[in-house]
Amino acid sequence: MVDYTKAAPFKEAGEITPVFVRFSTVAGERGSKDTARDVRGFAVKFYTDEGNWDLVGNNMPVFFIQDAIKFPDLVHAVKPEPHNQMPQAASAHDTFWDFVSHMPESTRMLVWVMSDRGIPRSYSMMEGFGVHTFRLVNKASKSVFCKFHWNPKAGTHSLVWDEAVKISGAYPDFHRCDLWDRIEAGVYPEWELGLQIFTEEQADQFSFDVLDATKLIPQELLPITPVGRMVLNRNPDNFFAETEQVAFCMAHVVPGIDFSNDPLLAGRIHSYVDTQISRLGGPNFHELPINVPVAQVHNNQRDGMHRQAIHRGRVSYEPNSLAGGYQLDAASHAARARKTIQT
Template sequence: MTQRVLTTESGAPVADNQNSATAGVGGPLLLQDQHLLEKLARFNRERIPERVVHARGSGAYGHFEVTDDVTGFTRAAFLDTVGKRTEVFLRFSTVADSLGGADAVRDPRGFAVKFYTQEGNYDLVGNNTPVFFVKDPIKFPDFIHSQKRDPFTGRQEPDNVWDFWAHAPEATHQITWLMGDRGIPASYRHMNGYGSHTYQWTNAEGEAFFVKYHFKTNQGIRCLSSEQAAEVAGSDPDSHQTDLLQAIERGVNPSWTLYVQIMPAAEAADYRFNPFDLTKVWPHADHPLRRVGRLVLDRNPDNVFAEVEQAAFSPNNFVPGIGPSPDKMLQGRLFAYADAHRYRLGVNHTQLAVNAPKAVPGGADNHGRDGLMAARNGSRHDKNYEPNSYGGPVQTNAALSAPLALHGHTGTHAAPAHAKDDDFHQAGELYRLMSEEEKSRLVANIAGGLSQVTRDDVIERNLAHFHAADPGYGKRVEEAVRALREG
């Protein structure tokens, strides 16, 4: 095999990578040592801003295969034929901690899928829970600040966490998920993924349907107790990354079965709660799961930084037949995610291999130009305006999805339009579904954090939420908190 030659950034061969150039033996370093200066300067710039949320992540490539006919609900080309395969990249993540945080912690997990479809990239950005803490994007920065490190103590503070939740009753449902048995997945392979938001599908006839995505793990659900997680995080902070990497390297390829819940658009206005509220689920008795296909991961990235850290997902990357809903949190994320990547990676991040659409030879075909790290090449006759007379790309005049029928969900201060559109009903239903052992662990997890809060009024506000969800739920949490504080 031919020996590779070490080069500078300009491609010139490097004569000596062990010793800096000096003025004579033992003399001072010389400014003319271009390789040294370039090496140190580049080293200083190796890090880019990490994600504010979902900073700690792992990813892998694979494919999605359609197993069931859903053409009656969407005209998306990658879903139009049973047996059709589409390449995917999936990034898992924890939400609250920084890039150096441990994997085995009590935290929601990101579950972001990039489908490299024949009509462009489709990004489905979700979590391992079907609901979230807040329902309005204006609350999102404050929520994340309350979960991040305190600006004075430099650590996550129970006072901040529970104080925000005390003033956000809609978080009660997600708290019940997070503090329950599924709050700490044993690995990324052993958890479900959810689109969480409500999306809109449109079929070839223009009929609109609202949908929710459910990726059910085929490995089975496996979770850790708080005690097990503390041990794992201490012995291997990269436990989830290690597990995913080694499983795929061994050929044990993890997979998920995709199901969707489907609601005809006309039913949304009269449903018993707001179907676009991210703090709520659609009961399966109302809208049963309908199988769509199977997602398999079978190839690890060659470079974690290039392909996982620089992978950019945005929920506004739709394809024909799929679009947004009036979900307020989704509407906010349509801007926020893409803007975060423009800040972190630059305006040309879609030219990176992991983000570039495979549907268009040479990458996206539009009139964007220049900017940092612009790599797109084209003909000398290409123009950067439209319309033009030189054969440039033109619009299709075909909407990706049907116009949204908002049915009164846009009013900023509108009264609830649905019979059970409150913050506690579904949290109580989730609690009542649990076994006695699951309830005991849930109560212990909540009390363990809430008992550390120093303000009595914050504790009382949170207790009122659990009482409102279910009287027995509230009573047990209250008694557990009192016992811990008095003990």
């Protein structure tokens, strides 16, 4: 992997990186039944030696829209209808059908969500996808394109509709309970992390745009290379403090992982922070224990509501020479200047 990326989790074989994972539904609100036909969120926070990397994906490899500006419309259409707040959790209802009928690019994703993939048997039996095309960057600053795939060791399995309907009445917490029990029993859910890696030249040869999140790259064209595995071996100690307060953010990448020009990805990079500032009560949610990186932060930034650390001194910026925070030597200065010019 070092040929492709300098990212900390891939720096050598056997490297172990702690993660926190949140699976979620899209349409259903908190407390809604688990087995509604819906997309499932598959969000993974890697606490790497070089800061947090969040891979915020879904259990389906494509997405409904190409342009992030349509995301609020998509969510308004799929959520319970505003005049009577019905139906809860279900994506198949009039406002959603109305919206997607005007958005032909949503057809591919519609087929996925209305398929059995929309009613997974267990969170441990779901595939996960980063969806977008990302970039990997190696030590020589050479980059390739990359798509991320999580492949469940238990296989990909769905319920049938009759089971899903019965379970939703008898056991609405079915998926959450199943995940909890598996981990408590030591039957740890496990996924293989696989990558589709390709160059810009290869991308140019495809008959579709790799920067369009409504498309996937068929494995017949580009096989998946396994590069690691993820094992969920510990339940949270406190649901609110951890699962509720964890903040996943597309902008959280580490050196070695970078963005492509996918316009939907560009929208997401900005959107999550914006939401979390209100959901978690201010700009310092990165100091909540579940969100704190294991790598120490030295960016000198401070203040804002609910700040936990008490910083000393007059320097709240970088680079600086007043606080000894930046070794201003000719080589690093030149490298910084080059980088500024490139971007």
